[in-house]
């Protein structure tokens with residue numbers, strides 16, 4: 001896969017994802033380097049595994065469970081991510097977040 005095709009797909013996916021996350025109250029993390037890195041992993045996963053799966057979580061065996069990790073997976077993990085004000089990978093953050101250094105991953109078990 002050429003660098004150019006990775007970049008082009010990254011841009012396409014980001015446009016599509018923006019339309020999904022906006023009404024959910026999320027935006028892309030202001031850390032462009034992080035966004036760039038995660039999006040590149042997603043493009044590679046899409047080529048290898050058939051969908052832009054979450055690069056930060058292990059892919060479950062069952063297809064039904066895997067589909068819950070197609071980015072943006074926010075609708076499936078809304079309560080969890082809203083509590084963290086970010087998705088698990090921090091690719092997306094709540095719209096009101098300006099300082100991402102305060103964000104932290106909270107295991108779902110700590111919220112139950």
Ligand code: SF4
Nearest residue numbers: 054071073087088089
């Ligand atoms: S945790 Fe974030 S980056 Fe990972 S799939 Fe879900 S929304 Fe995408």
